Amino acid sequence: MGLKSFVEVPRESHFPLENLPFGVFRPKPSSATVAGDSSPPPPPRPGVAIGDFVLDLSVISAAGVFDGPLLKNSKCFLQPSLNMFLEMGRPAWKEARSTIQKLLSADEPTLRDNASLREMSLLPMSEVQMLLPAVIGDYTDFFSSMYHAKNCGNIFRGPENPIPLNWFHLPIAYHGRASSVVISGTDIIRPRGQGHPMANSPPYFGPSQKLDFELEMAAIVGPGNELGKPVDVSDAADHIFGLVLMNDWSARDIQAWEYVPLGPFLGKSFGTTISPWIVTLEALEPFVCDAPKQEPQPLSYLAEKKHVNYDIPLEVWIKPAGHEHPSIVTKSNFKHLYWTIAQQLAHHTVNGCNLRPGDLLGTGTISGPESESLGCLLELTWNAQRSLTLNGSDRKFLEDGDEVIFTACCKGRDFNVGFGTCTGKVLPALP
Numbered sequence: 001m002g003l004k005s006f007v008e009v010p011r012e013s014h015f016p017l018e019n020l021p022f023g024v025f026r027p028k029p030s031s032a033t034v035a036g037d038s039s040p041p042p043p044p045r046p047g048v049a050i051g052d053f054v055l056d057l058s059v060i061s062a063a064g065v066f067d068g069p070l071l072k073n074s075k076c077f078l079q080p081s082l083n084m085f086l087e088m089g090r091p092a093w094k095e096a097r098s099t100i101q102k103l104l105s106a107d108e109p110t111l112r113d114n115a116s117l118r119e120m121s122l123l124p125m126s127e128v129q130m131l132l133p134a135v136i137g138d139y140t141d142f143f144s145s146m147y148h149a150k151n152c153g154n155i156f157r158g159p160e161n162p163i164p165l166n167w168f169h170l171p172i173a174y175h176g177r178a179s180s181v182v183i184s185g186t187d188i189i190r191p192r193g194q195g196h197p198m199a200n201s202p203p204y205f206g207p208s209q210k211l212d213f214e215l216e217m218a219a220i221v222g223p224g225n226e227l228g229k230p231v232d233v234s235d236a237a238d239h240i241f242g243l244v245l246m247n248d249w250s251a252r253d254i255q256a257w258e259y260v261p262l263g264p265f266l267g268k269s270f271g272t273t274i275s276p277w278i279v280t281l282e283a284l285e286p287f288v289c290d291a292p293k294q295e296p297q298p299l300s301y302l303a304e305k306k307h308v309n310y311d312i313p314l315e316v317w318i319k320p321a322g323h324e325h326p327s328i329v330t331k332s333n334f335k336h337l338y339w340t341i342a343q344q345l346a347h348h349t350v351n352g353c354n355l356r357p358g359d360l361l362g363t364g365t366i367s368g369p370e371s372e373s374l375g376c377l378l379e380l381t382w383n384a385q386r387s388l389t390l391n392g393s394d395r396k397f398l399e400d401g402d403e404v405i406f407t408a409c410c411k412g413r414d415f416n417v418g419f420g421t422c423t424g425k426v427l428p429a430l431p
């Protein structure tokens with residue numbers, strides 16, 4: 001039996017008492033007040049998911065429920081983002097988790113038996129709008145699945161040396177664009193740009209003809225480090241609050257033409273979608289597993305005492321316009337990452353570069369070894385050389401109206417720790 005809450009948690013829910021992911025939301029204006037109401041929308045505030053409900057941490061905090069030494073007088077839950085809480089670090093995160101886990105448990109009367117506090121603090125998920133959980137100052141995207149690196153190398157550079165020489169020595173990354181990171185559910189406008197020349201013709205300009213998704217997860221940075229002071233790899237996990245799902249939308253025709261020699265630019269900066277609930281490393285602890293063996297051994301600043309990943313099954317579905325149901329296109333797993341998130345973070349800071357609370361570190365596309373576990377259409381259709389069939393409609397790359405849905409759920413023996421979904425629909429390019 002899993003832990004029991006007084007809030008009803010459906011059996012298949014991603015959000016039982018063992019999970020307690022953090023996000024930021026605002027209550028949707030109630031239908032009674034919508035017509036003719038010009039009052040400003042309610043302000044954003046932090047929340048935790050439990051079953052089909054959201055626990056409003058601003059209400060709970062104002063009611064004095066956080067009485068531990070670190071959170072007692074803190075205003076961290078009276079903020080429109082989680083940044084202040086992220087900065088406080090793991091001891092405060094643990095204190096918050098144990099306070100909330102106790103508060104929501106079946107045999108704890110404080111909230112269970114207080115009807116007015118329950119009414120104010122527990123909102124049905126259908127009545128809230130989820131927002132970005134943190135102010136993201138910087139976004140970096142790694143390239144840490146060996147299967148993905150090999151397939152991309154084959155497709156873009158040919159079969160001789162598909163994996164670059166440096167790849168086995170360091171976690172390769174590029175600096176992404178934080179301004180275009182959006183919350184799940186936000187539409188993505190098909191980008192326009194320069195595509196690579198075909199045969200002898202000049203480069204093409206227009207709507208991308210090779211729009212793709214990339215199945216990724218991303219770490220949300222906690223305290224971060226001072227400029228000039230690297231984080232040791234053995235302390236790196238203390239700088240990671242938790243994980244979200246991430247879709248690094250990619251225009252392959254723009255990317256293939258522009259990326260030499262400085263890496264991705266406009267082929268990716270038009271939008272990156274993240275899921276709203278940050279699942280903490282504490283909640284993921286039961287799903288720790290060995291990470292792939294590293295050969296050659298990494299340099300000592302990247303050598304981990306515990307070289308571990310998490311066993312997080314991932315799925316991508318696509319719902320074409322007019323289809324009633326989405327079709328599954330791939331199943332992968334976070335455990336395939338060759339470079340761990342701790343190694344990524346240590347490498348990112350080794351030159352003294354500072355990370356700040358709320359920074360987003362994408363893992364890179366998570367492809368597995370099988371043909372059914374590839375993390376993007378570029379690989380699944382081998383750059384449009386073959387097609388996928390989605391319940392009768394063929395896909396090489398994404399079409400206008402396609403809704404791309406990522407989901408992930410760790411299955412424990414008697415409980416789930418899930419991530420909900422990360423979705424986005426493709427809108428036509430501007431005329």
Ligand SMILES: O=C(O)/C=C/C(=O)CC(=O)CC(=O)O
Binds near residue numbers: 142145156216364
């Ligand atoms: O191999 C390449 O040239 C490029 C590959 C990517 O597009 C990957 C990227 O954005 C990083 C990743 O998601 O793994």
Ligand SMILES: [Ca+2]
Binds near residue numbers: 141
């Ligand atoms: Ca990527």
Ligand SMILES: [Mg+2]
Binds near residue numbers: 247249268
């Ligand atoms: Mg992107």
